Amino acid sequence: MVSPCRMTKMQPFLPIVHGLPASSSRACREGFSQLLRADAQDSRLCVSYDRSLHFSTHSDRRRKVLHSPRKRENPGAVCAEAYDPDEEEDDAESRIIHPKTDDQRNRLQEACKDILLFKNLDPEQMSQVLDAMFEKLVEGGEHVIDQGDDGDNFYVIDRGTYDIYVKCDGVGRCVGTYDNRGSFGELALMYNTPRAATIIATSPGAIWGLDRVTFRRIIVKNNAKKRRMYENFIESLPFLKSLEVSERLKVVDVIGTKVYKDGEQIIAQGDMADSFFIVESGEVRIIMTRKGKPDVEENGAVEIARCSRGQYFGELALVTNKPRAASAFALGTVKCLVMDVQAFERLLGPCMEILKRNIANYEEQLVALFGTNMDIADTSA
Numbered sequence: 001m002v003s004p005c006r007m008t009k010m011q012p013f014l015p016i017v018h019g020l021p022a023s024s025s026r027a028c029r030e031g032f033s034q035l036l037r038a039d040a041q042d043s044r045l046c047v048s049y050d051r052s053l054h055f056s057t058h059s060d061r062r063r064k065v066l067h068s069p070r071k072r073e074n075p076g077a078v079c080a081e082a083y084d085p086d087e088e089e090d091d092a093e094s095r096i097i098h099p100k101t102d103d104q105r106n107r108l109q110e111a112c113k114d115i116l117l118f119k120n121l122d123p124e125q126m127s128q129v130l131d132a133m134f135e136k137l138v139e140g141g142e143h144v145i146d147q148g149d150d151g152d153n154f155y156v157i158d159r160g161t162y163d164i165y166v167k168c169d170g171v172g173r174c175v176g177t178y179d180n181r182g183s184f185g186e187l188a189l190m191y192n193t194p195r196a197a198t199i200i201a202t203s204p205g206a207i208w209g210l211d212r213v214t215f216r217r218i219i220v221k222n223n224a225k226k227r228r229m230y231e232n233f234i235e236s237l238p239f240l241k242s243l244e245v246s247e248r249l250k251v252v253d254v255i256g257t258k259v260y261k262d263g264e265q266i267i268a269q270g271d272m273a274d275s276f277f278i279v280e281s282g283e284v285r286i287i288m289t290r291k292g293k294p295d296v297e298e299n300g301a302v303e304i305a306r307c308s309r310g311q312y313f314g315e316l317a318l319v320t321n322k323p324r325a326a327s328a329f330a331l332g333t334v335k336c337l338v339m340d341v342q343a344f345e346r347l348l349g350p351c352m353e354i355l356k357r358n359i360a361n362y363e364e365q366l367v368a369l370f371g372t373n374m375d376i377a378d379t380s381a
Helices: 023-035 102-112 123-132 186-191 212-234 245-254 316-320 343-346 347-371
Strands: 134-138 143-145 154-160 162-168 171-179 198-201 205-211 256-260 266-267 275-289 300-309 326-340
Touching: 102 123, 102 154, 123 212, 134 162, 154 186, 154 198, 154 212, 186 212, 186 245, 205 212, 212 245, 245 326, 245 343, 266 275, 275 343, 300 326, 326 343
Parallel strands: none
Antiparallel strands: 134 205, 143 198, 154 205, 162 171, 162 198, 256 326, 266 326, 275 300, 275 326
């Protein structure tokens, strides 16, 4: 069994993250597994293997779209367009600008500030992305996209709630909900595959779209550089060995990076989580405060583990659907690879069994340390 962290003596490790409700998480993972079983055998020229649950919007053919890819004859096996981001010319004439009011610009910047795909863009690239994005208003009950449609735009949610449906064996199942935040559609544009889910607005709302031309010119080119930097590191992580090579590359595509200063808090015990972390460099202290036992240390907190390069934390709440049961602090300067909840759910489905097996160990270690495992079961205890 993979040990996610080097344990301090007699201490357990508690990686935490908050995911979808348990029923939604199970349905999502079941849908993910069924989609993977439908993978095509040859991925050299066609990319129909990309059946991971990526969510994107606004390709309904009943509505006018900015950029509409050509219709494919076989929707089950989509051949990728020839595209080499290293050779793509940065043609200023291809840039798209949608004028915005000050209010729109401010709302767009707020919606995009936590989007991992944008984290590695320089200020000029980010400015071009914001210029090219356009606002679309949606109504409750509107099908924003339909599973199997061609991809056209990457989307960021400004406001509103959206249900995610995946059709398995001819039956559509709701596998999750976006609630006034999130982004989707990146993998459809990166790998030129049809939509793998139907998104239905359940309230009036607004979304921001980025056309495929701008997305590929800026985001895909930037991600090609990121791949060269991180693919060997991701390949070396033992807990990702159960993923196919193409799936591990998709992990590289959706991760962001963040640097923390010495003593900076990375996650907080009791918070609802939205990210999963892999340590690229430095060391992270995992600290738990056991309520009702202030004599554990002067401040009632105890260090239960340390994570170093290649080790991870933040996954437990995705598996248990509980708030974070521990806090994490940088010990010196720390650089982490960060994956958001949605990417974790749709890409790490095959790793779930490894992650679940760790829970029993965490519970045993909690009993040894605190005399109970209630910190995993209920952080409010």
